[in-house]
Amino acid sequence: MIMKKLLSIGIVYFLIVGCVFSFNNNVYIGISIEGKKILLQDHIFANDESIWKENEYGSIYEDYMNYIEKFLSSKGYSLQDTSYILFDKYYPEFKKLTNIKIGEEFYLSTSKGIYKAIVTGYCFVPNDTYINGNIFYVVLEYKDQPQLVLDEPVIISKFDKAKQLILSQEFDYNIYNILKNSLKSSILGEEVKIYDSEEEKDKYITIDTIYDESVKIFKGNFTDRNNEQFIINFSQRISFEFYINTSYITDNYGNIIYKMISLQDKDYGYFIVKGIADIDGDGFDEILADQGYYEGSGYYLYKYIEGEFIVIADGFIYGV
Numbered sequence: 037m038i039m040k041k042l043l044s045i046g047i048v049y050f051l052i053v054g055c056v057f058s059f060n061n062n063v064y065i066g067i068s069i070e071g072k073k074i075l076l077q078d079h080i081f082a083n084d085e086s087i088w089k090e091n092e093y094g095s096i097y098e099d100y101m102n103y104i105e106k107f108l109s110s111k112g113y114s115l116q117d118t119s120y121i122l123f124d125k126y127y128p129e130f131k132k133l134t135n136i137k138i139g140e141e142f143y144l145s146t147s148k149g150i151y152k153a154i155v156t157g158y159c160f161v162p163n164d165t166y167i168n169g170n171i172f173y174v175v176l177e178y179k180d181q182p183q184l185v186l187d188e189p190v191i192i193s194k195f196d197k198a199k200q201l202i203l204s205q206e207f208d209y210n211i212y213n214i215l216k217n218s219l220k221s222s223i224l225g226e227e228v229k230i231y232d233s234e235e236e237k238d239k240y241i242t243i244d245t246i247y248d249e250s251v252k253i254f255k256g257n258f259t260d261r262n263n264e265q266f267i268i269n270f271s272q273r274i275s276f277e278f279y280i281n282t283s284y285i286t287d288n289y290g291n292i293i294y295k296m297i298s299l300q301d302k303d304y305g306y307f308i309v310k311g312i313a314d315i316d317g318d319g320f321d322e323i324l325a326d327q328g329y330y331e332g333s334g335y336y337l338y339k340y341i342e343g344e345f346i347v348i349a350d351g352f353i354y355g356v
Contacts, residue, residue, distance in 0.1 A: 061079075061135075061194075062193055062194045062195065062316075063191065063192070063193045063194075063195075063315055063316075063337065063348050063349045064076050064077065064078065064079070064142075064191075064192040064193070064349050064351065065077060065189060065190075065191060065192065065324075065335045065337060065349050065350060065351035065352065066144070066176070066189070066190045066191075066192045066351070067187050067188065067189055067190065067351075067352055068146075068184035068185065068186060068187060068188045068190060069120075069186065069187075070186065071177075072177055072178050072179065072181070072183055072184075073156075073175055073176065073177050074144060074153060074175070074176040074177070074178070074190060074192070075159060075161075075173040075174070075175065076136070076142075076155075076173060076174040076175075076176055076192050076351075077170050077173055077174075077350075077351035077352060078133065078134040078135075078136060078172075078173075078174060079349070079350075080132070080133060080134055080135070087132055088100050088103075097168060100171075101115070101165060101171065103129075103132065104133075104160065104171050104172060107127070107129045108121065108160060111123075113160070114162070115162045115165055115171075116162065117162045118162065118163055120159050120160070120161060121159065121160040121161075121162070122157055122158070122159050122175065123157055123158045123159075124138070124156065124157040125138075125157075126138055126158070130158060130172075133158075133172045134158070134172070134174055136155055136174045137155065138155050138156060138157065139154065139155060140154070140155045141153070141154050141155075142154075142155070142176060142192050142193065142194060143192070143193050143194070143195060143196060143198045144176070144178060144190045144191070144192055145190060145191040145192075145193065145198045145199065145200060145201040145313045145315060146184055146188070146190045146200070146201055147184070147185075147188065147200070147201055147202070147203045147311070148181070148182050148184065148200075149181075149200050150198055150199070150200060151178040151181045152178065153176040153177060153178040153192075154176065154177060154178075155174055155175065155176055156175055156176065156177045157175045158172065158173070158174055158175060159172070159173045159174075159175050160172055160173075161173065164354070167354040167355065168354065168355055169352070169353065169354040170351070170352070170353070176192070189201075189310060189311075189324065189335055189352075191313055191315055191322070191324065191337060191349070193315050193316070195315055195316045195317060197316065197317025198313070198314070198315050198316065198317065199313050199314040199315070199317065200313060201311050201312075201313040201324070202254065202256075202311050202312050202313060203310060203311040204311075205253070205254055205255055207253065207255065211288060212253065214288070214289065214290050215253055215266055215268055215286065215290050216246075216251065216253075217290065218268065218286060218290030218291075218292075219246065219251065219268050219270055219282075220246060222282070222292075223243050223246070223270065223280075223282060223299060224243055224244065224246065225242065225243065225244070226242070226243050226299055227240040227241065227242050227243070228240065228241055228243065228274070228278075228280055228299055228300070228301055228303070229241075229301035229302055230274065230275055230277075230278045230301075230302060231277075231278075231302060233277075238302075241274055241275075243280060243299075246270065246272070247272060250270055250271060250272035251268070251269070251270055252267075252268075252269040252270075252271075252308065252309045253266055253267070253268050253269070254266065254267050254269075254309060254311070254312045254321075256312050256314075256321035257314075257319055257320055257321055258285045258294070258312075258320065258321055258323070258340060259285055259293060259294050259320075259340050260293075261318070261319030261320055263287070264287075264288055265285050265286065265287060265288075265293065266285070266286050266287075266288065267283065267284070267285055267286075267296075267309060267312070267323065268283065268284055268285075268286060269282075269283045269307070269308065269309040270282050270283065271283075271306045271307050271308045273306070276330060277304060277329075277330055278302065278303055278304065279303050279304070279305060279306045279329075280299060280303060281297050281299070281300075281303060281305070281306060281307045282295075282297055282298060282299055283295075283296040283297040283307060283309065284296055284297075296345060304329045304330070305327060305328065305329045306326075306327065306328060306329065307325055307327050308325060308326045308327070309323055309324070309325050310324045310325060310326045310335070311324045312324065315337075315339075320339070320340050322337055322338060322339050322348070323337070323338040323345070324336075324337050324338075325337075325338065328355070329355070331355055332353070332354060332355025333352075333353070333354055333355070334350060334351070334352060334353030334354065334355075335350060335351050335352050335353075336349075336350045337349040337350065
Protein backbone atom coordinates (compact mmCIF):
# COMPACT_ATOMS: atom_id res chain seq x y z
CA MET A 37 0.00 0.00 0.00
CA ILE A 38 1.23 3.51 -0.76
CA MET A 39 0.26 6.58 1.22
CA LYS A 40 1.34 10.17 0.72
CA LYS A 41 2.11 12.55 3.56
CA LEU A 42 2.48 16.30 3.28
CA LEU A 43 5.61 17.23 5.21
CA SER A 44 5.33 20.38 7.31
CA ILE A 45 8.71 21.75 6.23
CA GLY A 46 7.61 22.51 2.69
CA ILE A 47 5.08 21.65 0.07
CA VAL A 48 6.71 18.28 -0.56
CA TYR A 49 4.93 14.96 -1.12
CA PHE A 50 6.78 11.78 -0.25
CA LEU A 51 5.89 8.11 -0.48
CA ILE A 52 5.46 6.56 2.93
CA VAL A 53 5.10 2.84 2.51
CA GLY A 54 2.50 1.11 4.67
CA CYS A 55 3.60 2.86 7.82
CA VAL A 56 3.43 5.80 10.16
CA PHE A 57 6.35 7.86 11.39
CA SER A 58 8.05 6.40 14.43
CA PHE A 59 10.99 8.48 15.62
CA ASN A 60 13.27 7.73 18.55
CA ASN A 61 16.44 9.11 20.10
CA ASN A 62 18.68 6.23 19.00
CA VAL A 63 18.81 6.56 15.20
CA TYR A 64 19.34 9.57 12.94
CA ILE A 65 20.35 10.32 9.37
CA GLY A 66 23.41 12.42 8.62
CA ILE A 67 25.49 13.62 5.68
CA SER A 68 29.21 14.15 5.34
CA ILE A 69 30.68 17.64 4.94
CA GLU A 70 34.24 18.98 4.82
CA GLY A 71 36.81 18.35 7.53
CA LYS A 72 35.61 14.92 8.69
CA LYS A 73 32.39 16.46 9.95
CA ILE A 74 28.89 14.99 9.86
CA LEU A 75 25.66 16.98 10.01
CA LEU A 76 23.00 15.21 12.09
CA GLN A 77 19.38 16.23 11.68
CA ASP A 78 17.46 15.90 14.93
CA HIS A 79 13.82 14.81 14.90
CA ILE A 80 12.47 17.53 17.20
CA PHE A 81 11.30 19.81 14.40
CA ALA A 82 9.24 17.11 12.68
CA ASN A 83 8.28 15.06 15.72
CA ASP A 84 6.99 17.78 18.03
CA GLU A 85 5.10 20.25 15.91
CA SER A 86 3.27 21.55 19.01
CA ILE A 87 6.27 23.74 19.89
CA TRP A 88 5.80 25.79 16.71
CA LYS A 89 2.96 28.07 15.68
CA GLU A 90 1.02 27.46 12.48
CA ASN A 91 0.54 30.23 9.97
CA GLU A 92 -2.72 30.89 8.10
CA TYR A 93 -1.93 28.02 5.72
CA GLY A 94 -1.26 25.50 8.50
CA SER A 95 2.52 25.50 8.05
CA ILE A 96 4.92 25.70 11.00
CA TYR A 97 8.01 26.34 8.88
CA GLU A 98 7.65 30.12 9.05
CA ASP A 99 7.67 30.11 12.86
CA TYR A 100 10.68 27.76 12.86
CA MET A 101 12.55 30.01 10.45
CA ASN A 102 11.69 33.20 12.39
CA TYR A 103 12.88 31.59 15.63
CA ILE A 104 16.24 30.75 14.07
CA GLU A 105 16.54 34.17 12.41
CA LYS A 106 16.00 35.88 15.77
CA PHE A 107 18.71 33.78 17.41
CA LEU A 108 21.22 34.33 14.61
CA SER A 109 20.56 38.07 14.65
CA SER A 110 21.41 38.16 18.37
CA LYS A 111 24.80 36.63 17.50
CA GLY A 112 25.55 38.93 14.58
CA TYR A 113 24.46 36.58 11.77
CA SER A 114 21.49 36.42 9.41
CA LEU A 115 19.65 33.99 7.15
CA GLN A 116 21.12 35.92 4.23
CA ASP A 117 24.56 34.46 5.01
CA THR A 118 25.54 31.77 2.53
CA SER A 119 28.13 29.66 4.37
CA TYR A 120 27.87 27.33 7.34
CA ILE A 121 27.43 29.11 10.68
CA LEU A 122 29.07 27.02 13.41
CA PHE A 123 28.76 27.21 17.20
CA ASP A 124 30.81 25.23 19.72
CA LYS A 125 28.46 25.96 22.63
CA TYR A 126 24.96 24.76 23.52
CA TYR A 127 22.78 27.88 23.92
CA PRO A 128 19.45 27.87 25.82
CA GLU A 129 17.68 28.67 22.53
CA PHE A 130 18.79 25.29 21.16
CA LYS A 131 16.38 23.49 23.51
CA LYS A 132 13.61 23.83 20.89
CA LEU A 133 15.96 22.44 18.24
CA THR A 134 17.81 19.53 19.89
CA ASN A 135 18.57 17.94 23.22
CA ILE A 136 21.83 16.42 21.97
CA LYS A 137 24.77 17.92 23.87
CA ILE A 138 28.44 18.47 23.07
CA GLY A 139 30.55 15.47 24.04
CA GLU A 140 27.91 12.82 23.28
CA GLU A 141 29.22 9.85 21.34
CA PHE A 142 27.56 8.11 18.40
CA TYR A 143 28.33 5.35 15.93
CA LEU A 144 28.34 6.17 12.23
CA SER A 145 27.31 3.45 9.82
CA THR A 146 29.16 4.48 6.66
CA SER A 147 30.09 2.97 3.30
CA LYS A 148 33.65 2.53 4.57
CA GLY A 149 32.78 0.89 7.89
CA ILE A 150 31.73 1.86 11.40
CA TYR A 151 33.13 5.15 12.67
CA LYS A 152 32.94 6.45 16.22
CA ALA A 153 32.11 10.16 16.37
CA ILE A 154 31.61 12.82 19.01
CA VAL A 155 29.36 15.89 19.05
CA THR A 156 31.52 19.02 18.78
CA GLY A 157 28.98 21.74 18.03
CA TYR A 158 26.00 22.97 16.05
CA CYS A 159 25.52 24.34 12.56
CA PHE A 160 23.05 26.59 10.75
CA VAL A 161 22.76 26.36 6.96
CA PRO A 162 20.95 29.52 5.73
CA ASN A 163 20.90 28.31 2.12
CA ASP A 164 18.47 25.56 3.11
CA THR A 165 15.72 28.16 3.56
CA TYR A 166 15.55 28.55 -0.23
CA ILE A 167 14.55 24.90 -0.60
CA ASN A 168 12.30 24.76 2.49
CA GLY A 169 14.83 22.59 4.26
CA ASN A 170 15.98 22.11 7.81
CA ILE A 171 18.27 24.96 8.87
CA PHE A 172 19.76 23.65 12.13
CA TYR A 173 22.01 20.60 12.55
CA VAL A 174 24.13 18.91 15.18
CA VAL A 175 27.82 18.57 14.19
CA LEU A 176 29.75 15.37 14.81
CA GLU A 177 33.43 14.77 14.08
CA TYR A 178 35.41 11.56 13.59
CA LYS A 179 39.17 10.98 13.63
CA ASP A 180 41.63 8.35 12.42
CA GLN A 181 39.26 7.21 9.67
CA PRO A 182 39.21 7.80 5.90
CA GLN A 183 37.40 10.93 4.74
CA LEU A 184 33.91 10.22 3.43
CA VAL A 185 32.65 11.52 0.11
CA LEU A 186 31.08 14.98 0.37
CA ASP A 187 27.29 14.79 0.94
CA GLU A 188 27.41 11.02 1.39
CA PRO A 189 24.55 9.79 3.59
CA VAL A 190 25.37 8.02 6.86
CA ILE A 191 23.22 6.44 9.54
CA ILE A 192 23.91 7.68 13.05
CA SER A 193 23.00 5.63 16.11
CA LYS A 194 23.74 4.78 19.73
CA PHE A 195 24.11 1.08 18.85
CA ASP A 196 27.61 -0.36 19.26
CA LYS A 197 26.53 -3.40 17.20
CA ALA A 198 25.73 -1.32 14.12
CA LYS A 199 26.88 -2.76 10.81
CA GLN A 200 28.37 -1.05 7.75
CA LEU A 201 26.09 0.85 5.38
CA ILE A 202 26.11 -0.99 2.04
CA LEU A 203 25.54 1.46 -0.82
CA SER A 204 26.23 -0.97 -3.68
CA GLN A 205 26.72 -4.71 -4.19
CA GLU A 206 27.92 -7.02 -6.94
CA PHE A 207 26.17 -10.32 -7.60
CA ASP A 208 26.72 -13.60 -9.31
CA TYR A 209 25.70 -13.09 -12.95
CA ASN A 210 23.12 -15.88 -12.87
CA ILE A 211 21.42 -14.65 -9.69
CA TYR A 212 21.32 -11.08 -11.04
CA ASN A 213 19.66 -12.26 -14.24
CA ILE A 214 17.10 -14.32 -12.32
CA LEU A 215 16.15 -11.27 -10.25
CA LYS A 216 16.17 -8.89 -13.23
CA ASN A 217 13.94 -11.28 -15.20
CA SER A 218 11.59 -11.48 -12.22
CA LEU A 219 11.26 -7.70 -12.36
CA LYS A 220 10.71 -7.70 -16.11
CA SER A 221 7.98 -10.32 -15.95
CA SER A 222 6.12 -8.36 -13.28
CA ILE A 223 6.01 -4.93 -14.97
CA LEU A 224 6.82 -5.06 -18.69
CA GLY A 225 3.63 -4.55 -20.68
CA GLU A 226 1.81 -2.97 -17.73
CA GLU A 227 0.04 0.35 -18.28
CA VAL A 228 0.07 3.35 -15.95
CA LYS A 229 -1.99 6.51 -16.19
CA ILE A 230 -0.43 9.97 -16.30
CA TYR A 231 -1.81 13.44 -16.95
CA ASP A 232 -0.75 15.06 -20.22
CA SER A 233 -0.56 18.78 -19.42
CA GLU A 234 -0.21 19.75 -23.08
CA GLU A 235 -3.31 17.87 -24.17
CA GLU A 236 -4.95 18.52 -20.77
CA LYS A 237 -6.18 14.98 -20.34
CA ASP A 238 -5.26 11.63 -18.81
CA LYS A 239 -3.51 9.05 -20.94
CA TYR A 240 -1.92 5.64 -20.45
CA ILE A 241 1.74 4.76 -20.96
CA THR A 242 2.88 1.19 -21.51
CA ILE A 243 6.03 0.13 -19.65
CA ASP A 244 8.14 -1.32 -22.46
CA THR A 245 11.69 -0.48 -21.32
CA ILE A 246 13.66 -1.03 -18.13
CA TYR A 247 16.88 0.98 -17.92
CA ASP A 248 19.73 -0.55 -15.91
CA GLU A 249 20.20 2.64 -13.91
CA SER A 250 16.56 2.41 -12.76
CA VAL A 251 17.15 -0.93 -11.01
CA LYS A 252 18.71 -1.40 -7.57
CA ILE A 253 19.24 -4.83 -5.99
CA PHE A 254 20.61 -5.55 -2.51
CA LYS A 255 21.18 -8.87 -0.74
CA GLY A 256 20.38 -9.05 2.97
CA ASN A 257 17.91 -10.12 5.61
CA PHE A 258 14.87 -7.90 5.49
CA THR A 259 11.89 -9.89 6.81
CA ASP A 260 13.68 -13.12 7.79
CA ARG A 261 17.01 -13.12 9.63
CA ASN A 262 17.62 -16.81 8.89
CA ASN A 263 17.30 -16.88 5.09
CA GLU A 264 19.05 -14.95 2.34
CA GLN A 265 16.80 -12.39 0.69
CA PHE A 266 16.98 -9.65 -1.93
CA ILE A 267 15.29 -6.28 -2.26
CA ILE A 268 14.54 -5.40 -5.88
CA ASN A 269 13.89 -1.71 -6.42
CA PHE A 270 12.71 -0.10 -9.66
CA SER A 271 12.13 3.63 -10.07
CA GLN A 272 12.02 5.23 -13.51
CA ARG A 273 10.94 8.64 -14.70
CA ILE A 274 8.36 8.55 -17.50
CA SER A 275 7.60 12.27 -17.88
CA PHE A 276 8.57 15.56 -16.24
CA GLU A 277 6.14 15.01 -13.37
CA PHE A 278 5.54 11.27 -13.20
CA TYR A 279 7.45 8.15 -12.19
CA ILE A 280 6.88 4.41 -12.10
CA ASN A 281 7.97 2.57 -8.95
CA THR A 282 7.94 -0.92 -7.58
CA SER A 283 9.94 -2.43 -4.74
CA TYR A 284 9.72 -5.87 -3.18
CA ILE A 285 11.58 -8.51 -1.18
CA THR A 286 12.30 -11.86 -2.86
CA ASP A 287 14.14 -15.12 -2.27
CA ASN A 288 17.09 -15.99 -4.51
CA TYR A 289 14.72 -17.48 -7.09
CA GLY A 290 12.86 -14.21 -7.55
CA ASN A 291 9.75 -15.32 -5.66
CA ILE A 292 8.11 -12.30 -4.00
CA ILE A 293 8.02 -12.51 -0.21
CA TYR A 294 6.93 -8.97 0.64
CA LYS A 295 5.82 -6.15 -1.66
CA MET A 296 6.73 -2.69 -0.39
CA ILE A 297 5.49 -0.68 -3.38
CA SER A 298 3.19 -1.56 -6.26
CA LEU A 299 2.77 0.30 -9.56
CA GLN A 300 0.22 3.08 -9.37
CA ASP A 301 -1.33 5.65 -11.69
CA LYS A 302 -0.25 9.30 -11.62
CA ASP A 303 2.72 8.62 -9.35
CA TYR A 304 4.39 11.95 -8.64
CA GLY A 305 7.04 10.47 -6.37
CA TYR A 306 10.13 8.36 -6.80
CA PHE A 307 11.39 5.70 -4.36
CA ILE A 308 15.06 4.70 -4.70
CA VAL A 309 16.77 2.31 -2.30
CA LYS A 310 20.16 3.89 -1.56
CA GLY A 311 21.54 1.27 0.79
CA ILE A 312 21.03 -1.21 3.60
CA ALA A 313 22.50 -1.78 7.06
CA ASP A 314 21.69 -3.68 10.23
CA ILE A 315 21.77 -0.70 12.55
CA ASP A 316 20.98 -2.34 15.89
CA GLY A 317 22.51 -5.78 15.32
CA ASP A 318 19.20 -7.65 15.49
CA GLY A 319 19.81 -9.58 12.27
CA PHE A 320 17.42 -7.51 10.14
CA ASP A 321 18.71 -5.02 7.58
CA GLU A 322 17.23 -1.55 7.64
CA ILE A 323 16.56 0.11 4.27
CA LEU A 324 17.74 3.64 3.43
CA ALA A 325 15.63 5.20 0.69
CA ASP A 326 15.89 8.42 -1.28
CA GLN A 327 12.33 9.64 -1.84
CA GLY A 328 10.94 12.69 -3.50
CA TYR A 329 9.36 14.15 -6.59
CA TYR A 330 10.46 16.38 -9.48
CA GLU A 331 11.18 19.33 -7.19
CA GLY A 332 12.00 17.68 -3.87
CA SER A 333 13.96 14.93 -2.13
CA GLY A 334 14.71 13.41 1.25
CA TYR A 335 16.14 10.38 3.05
CA TYR A 336 14.04 7.85 4.97
CA LEU A 337 15.21 4.85 7.00
CA TYR A 338 12.86 1.85 7.19
CA LYS A 339 12.84 -0.95 9.73
CA TYR A 340 10.78 -4.16 9.58
CA ILE A 341 8.64 -4.25 12.73
CA GLU A 342 5.76 -6.64 13.39
CA GLY A 343 5.11 -7.45 9.75
CA GLU A 344 5.55 -4.02 8.15
CA PHE A 345 8.22 -1.46 7.32
CA ILE A 346 8.23 1.55 9.63
CA VAL A 347 10.14 4.82 9.16
CA ILE A 348 12.46 5.15 12.15
CA ALA A 349 14.43 8.20 10.95
CA ASP A 350 14.38 10.80 8.20
CA GLY A 351 16.38 13.82 7.23
CA PHE A 352 17.63 16.31 4.65
CA ILE A 353 14.21 16.79 3.11
CA TYR A 354 14.09 19.59 0.58
CA GLY A 355 11.44 20.85 -1.81
CA VAL A 356 9.66 23.88 -3.21
